[in-house]
Amino acid sequence: MLDLITNFLASDFRTATPILLAAIGLVYGQRAGIVNIGAEGMMLTGALAAVVGSFWFGSAWAGALLAMFSALLISLIFAYLTISVRADQVVVGTAINILGLGLTTSFARVIFGVNTAPPKIDAFEPIAVPVLSKIPLIGPVLFQQNALVYVALIVVPIAYFILFKTDIGLKIRAVGEHPKAADTVGINVYRVRYGSVMVSGLFSGLAGAYVSLGLLSFFTENMVAGRGFIALAAVIFGKYNPVGALGASLLFGAGEALQYRLQASGTDIPFQFLLMVPYILTILALCGFVGKSQAPAASGQPYVKE
Amino acid sequence: MAKRNSVNVVDKLGEGLKSLSLPLLSIISALILGAFVILAMGLDPLSAYQNLIKGSLGSVNAIGETLVKTTPLLFTGLSYALARRCGLFNLGAEGQLYMGGFFASVVGIYIKGLPIFVHLPLALIAGFIGGGLWGLLAAWLKLKFGASELITTIMLNYIATHWISYLVTGPMKEPPGDFPQSAQIEISAQLPRIVAGTRLHLGLIVALIGIGFFYWFLWKTTIGYEVRVVGENSEAAQYAGMNISRNALLAMFIAGGFAGLAGSSEILGVQQRLFQNFSPNYGFDGIAVALLGQNTPIGILLAGILFGILRSGANMMQMAAKVPIAVIYIIQALVIMFVVGSNLFNILKRKRIVAAIAKGGKLEC
Amino acid sequence: MKKLFSTLLVFVLVVGLLAGCGNTDSSGDVTGEQKGSGDGNLKVAALLPGPVNDQGWNATAYNGLKLVEEKFGAEIAYTESVPVSDYEETFRNYAVAGYDIIIGHGFEFGDTAMKVAPEFPETKFIVTSTNISQEPNVASLNTDNFEQGFIQGVVAATLTETNTVGAVGGLEIPPIIDSLRGFEVGAKYINPDINVLTVFTGDFEDAAKAKEMAVALIEKGVDILMVDADQAGIGSIEAAADKGILAIGANGDQNALAPDTIVTSGVDDLAMALEILVQDILDGKFEAKYYDLGVAEGAVYLAPYYGFEDKLAQEDKDAIAQVIEDMKSGKLDAHSLDK
Structure with a gap:
């Protein structure tokens, strides 16, 4: 029984991590008033870049860095179009998703060729934390994961601290709630928004790297498979707060992990209904089991400096 | 005054040309950048684009195919645009499309013995209602629980596709049941072909009527006017005593209905069966179509045709020039980005105007 | 309204222009319609439901095409990730382009193959993983x-x-x-x-x-x-x-x-099964039937x-x-x- 729970929770954390990583970044974008539908495309870019980086430089960390860098570039396009040109954020996000799919599919073929087995590359292997990993239940769940899971868990409190306890965080939130007021007190709205979008780019890239190098060790076309959208849901469900996003990601991860195990136990429920579980859970979550989730007031609106 | 008016016509025509020149420039720029990607893949961009044109406009059949692909894009474009006009983001056209296809198939397959002029409209209406209800659900979740439609519509997409997958492998599977597909739609519910030798079907006409309806509803009816006011300024609408909830529900129902018609016209006009994954992302392309068309009826028509050209030309491009379909995704994304990017010119223009005012100069617009 | 009108006008012009290019462009090829096999070079094409580099189902078809290219000197082509809505068009395009053998890689291509085949009696249509057939030119090839x-x-x-x-x-x-x-x-x-x-x-x-x-x-x-x-x-x-x-x-x-x-x-060695079938076609022994190749035939x-x-x-x-x-x-x- 203990094994069962341990395995379930370990699977939950593995599945939740890419959603969490992307969600942490998206919290920053959202708090500054940017709705980033393009996280999916940025993650996909990150997923390919990570594999390429690891393939070229022989190190998973190099892969992760390249992933963050590539997604950062994409997020700059997003930032430029939505902040400077004031284009509709949803539309640009959609374009980023299409672009991500097209670019990664094309370049994966240019770099790795068609119909060859994926090359052996360095990936993130589970690292057992000494002593702690021996604790029953918690040990295997929390302390026998790969480095990126630890990174994600460590970043949550830091991201929370920066957002709610520092000057920078205050500026970000001010820009998202009332850009005009923020502007009058001397905050550079554009700069704050650019910065926030870049943060979401960096983390989306890292989340993509986690999918291709943390969960797996190769790239396949469209492998992010909707996790970017789930991350967006996690942000809202988590009330635009990194700690909340952690809870939300773990809930979605639990839905997935449950679905896997139900199918493996040979239940009679058609598997399609099990596949729906995480999405239904998301909707139920958004409907306010945890109270209303209030979006920043200037969410989705371009700012025009008078 | 009269003199001024006559000048205005010429001015306006010029303005219209100008407003089109940016999208055109965007398309051309996207194609040029796309050419570099094709080059990077070691392929010939010239031959690729020749085949793109040939495959989409090179013969009657090619044009027919282009319009076959335009049809669902018009519907999903209308779907996004209508919701947008009411201030809502409908990212759920894909799911609504599937639910529309599902409702239309049920009517088209299981009701038998009706004449075509009863059965076909019935199937289309069912498709509209199917998509509409799925859209309505998202609107209801927003109004009742405050769940953002931005996310719920995306989640509903996944639920709808899994639901279809369940149906065609389970209850709706064609007997004796080897293949995951429904039985064939009754002939009396199929959209007839309208040009011999092509697959172009009556769905296109339905889509054009849809565009007409879109225009009439939003600009010629009181309730459409309210929908637009709610979309532009919900506070003002509330102040004016408009019922925001009702307008949002109605807008999402019609928007979902349009997407539902995209699914029904695909099933009733092209595929004649229900399959899993029968839509190659028409739902999301609709967003781009609505954007390029600036949420206007004519704009959506033109943008729908453009994306139809890209889609049907892509097949020939892949076949003859061996360019993978992924390149077309890149081009589509670039078209969108350049179009929204060209808004920069307007911003720059305004900056110049502001600067001119600051200098105390005279202004013409 | 005028803006819309002028918009429309320009669009029509542009489309006309593009269509013009398209026409001059294709007129050269049209003469060769449905005669592709005349030059003696075997042309084989495949419609695939997914990407060729999937290391699985679609890759087997790709390998099959490559083998046919090698063995018979055939000219090969494929379209990958064909959406359901494009089946018919893709079949037709290959047939018009003079391909002798067109493979629909998966049961889902069956309906469409049977629908398009009568228009192109010279072309052989092969559908995999199903058991359909239709005189004179549709056969199914199933690796069991x-x-x-x-x-x-x-x-x-x-x-x-x-x-x-x-x-x-x-x-x-x-x-x-x-x-x-x-x-x-x-x-x-x-x-x-x-x-x-x-x-x-x-x-x-x-x-x-x-x-x-x-x-x-x-x-x-x-x-x-x-x-x-x-x-x-x-x-x-x-x-x-x-x-x-x-x-x-x-x-x-x-x-x-x-x-x-x-x-x-x-x-399931589709390549081998395909080789057997193509040999049959070249020998004039093709039949519109269900070729079911399993362990006994050496295809599985x-x-x-x-x-x-x-x-x-x-x-x-x-x-x-x-x-x-x-x-x-x-x-x-x-x-x-x-x-």
């Missing part, structure tokens, strides 16, 4: 996925120590359903009391999901895992590698993906054990070989075991 699963099940049941074997399938479509069903029947043929667990991931793309589902199976005690989910399946194979259990590949010989994990693969077989050759017990290998021998000789009809 049930038998493929069956021999995989036999291997799994022979090698398992936990008495629990598992299979991960992608989308619920006939080739996958058949192979998973065959797997179960094959495993139970060796050991009626064996525990067979099967799951579907619901797509062919989400490799991470396929991996987690495989992990869930392994946690249930599965120690031999069969994987039939194309590119997503690579994730399941990785799960087997991570957990130190053995995997059995599907469709092609997948050993190269994980040489220390993939003990063997259930190969077990890939080599490679590094496992020395690790497996001789009696196990003999037992597996015996079952396959019985299938070849006709002594064992795997399908008859499936109720």
Whole structure:
């Protein structure tokens, strides 16, 4: 029984991590008033870049860095179009998703060729934390994961601290709630928004790297498979707060992990209904089991400096 | 005054040309950048684009195919645009499309013995209602629980596709049941072909009527006017005593209905069966179509045709020039980005105007 | 309104211009319509439901095309990830372009092939993984996925120590359903009391999901895992590698993906089946019928054990070989075991 729970929770954390990583970044974008539908495309870019980086430089960390860098570039396009040109954020996000799919599919073929087995590359292997990993239940769940899971868990409190306890965080939130007021007190709205979008780019890239190098060790076309959208849901469900996003990601991860195990136990429920579980859970979550989730007031609106 | 008016016509025509020149420039720029990607893949961009044109406009059949692909894009474009006009983001056209296809198939397959002029409209209406209800659900979740439609519509997409997958492998599977597909739609519910030798079907006409309806509803009816006011300024609408909830529900129902018609016209006009994954992302392309068309009826028509050209030309491009379909995704994304990017010119223009005012100069617009 | 009108005007002009280019462009080719085979060069094309580099279903077709290119000097082409809405157009385009043999790689192309074929009597239409046919020019070519699963099940049941074997399938479509069903029947043929667990991931793309589902199976005690989910399946194979259990590949010989994990693969050698069929066509022996090629015809077989050759017990290998021998000789009809 203990094994069962341990395995379930370990699977939950593995599945939740890419959603969490992307969600942490998206919290920053959202708090500054940017709705980033393009996280999916940025993650996909990150997923390919990570594999390429690891393939070229022989190190998973190099892969992760390249992933963050590539997604950062994409997020700059997003930032430029939505902040400077004031284009509709949803539309640009959609374009980023299409672009991500097209670019990664094309370049994966240019770099790795068609119909060859994926090359052996360095990936993130589970690292057992000494002593702690021996604790029953918690040990295997929390302390026998790969480095990126630890990174994600460590970043949550830091991201929370920066957002709610520092000057920078205050500026970000001010820009998202009332850009005009923020502007009058001397905050550079554009700069704050650019910065926030870049943060979401960096983390989306890292989340993509986690999918291709943390969960797996190769790239396949469209492998992010909707996790970017789930991350967006996690942000809202988590009330635009990194700690909340952690809870939300773990809930979605639990839905997935449950679905896997139900199918493996040979239940009679058609598997399609099990596949729906995480999405239904998301909707139920958004409907306010945890109270209303209030979006920043200037969410989705371009700012025009008078 | 009269003199001024006559000048205005010429001015306006010029303005219209100008407003089109940016999208055109965007398309051309996207194609040029796309050419570099094709080059990077070691392929010939010239031959690729020749085949793109040939495959989409090179013969009657090619044009027919282009319009076959335009049809669902018009519907999903209308779907996004209508919701947008009411201030809502409908990212759920894909799911609504599937639910529309599902409702239309049920009517088209299981009701038998009706004449075509009863059965076909019935199937289309069912498709509209199917998509509409799925859209309505998202609107209801927003109004009742405050769940953002931005996310719920995306989640509903996944639920709808899994639901279809369940149906065609389970209850709706064609007997004796080897293949995951429904039985064939009754002939009396199929959209007839309208040009011999092509697959172009009556769905296109339905889509054009849809565009007409879109225009009439939003600009010629009181309730459409309210929908637009709610979309532009919900506070003002509330102040004016408009019922925001009702307008949002109605807008999402019609928007979902349009997407539902995209699914029904695909099933009733092209595929004649229900399959899993029968839509190659028409739902999301609709967003781009609505954007390029600036949420206007004519704009959506033109943008729908453009994306139809890209889609049907892509097949020939892949076949003859061996360019993978992924390149077309890149081009589509670039078209969108350049179009929204060209808004920069307007911003720059305004900056110049502001600067001119600051200098105390005279202004013409 | 005027703005709209002028917009429309410009658009019409542009489209006209483009169409003009298109026309001058294509007029040269049109004369050659439906005559492609005249120049003596065999032209073979395939419509694939997914990407060619999936290491699975679509890759087998790609390999088949390559083999035909090599063996017969044929000119080959393919369209990948063809959406359902484009089946008819793609078939027609290839036929018009003068392709002699057009393959629809999957049951789902059946309806459309039968619809388009009468217009192009000179062209042979081949649809895989189904049993349709239509005079004079539509045949189906099936590499028997049930038998493929069956021999995989036999291997799994022979090698398992936990008495629990598992299979991960992608989308619920006939080739996958058949192979998973065959797997179960094959495993139970060796050991009626064996525990067979099967799951579907619901797509062919989400490799991470396929991996987690495989992990869930392994946690249930599965120690031999069969994987039939194309590119997503690579994730399941990785799960087997991570957990130190053995995997059995599907469709092609997948050993190269994980040489220390993939003990063997259930190969449905479409390339070989295609070669047989193309030879028939060239010899004028083509019939519009259902070509069902399985273990007996040599189109479905077990890939080599490679590094496992020395690790497996001789009696196990003999037992597996015996079952396959019985299938070849006709002594064992795997399908008859499936109720």
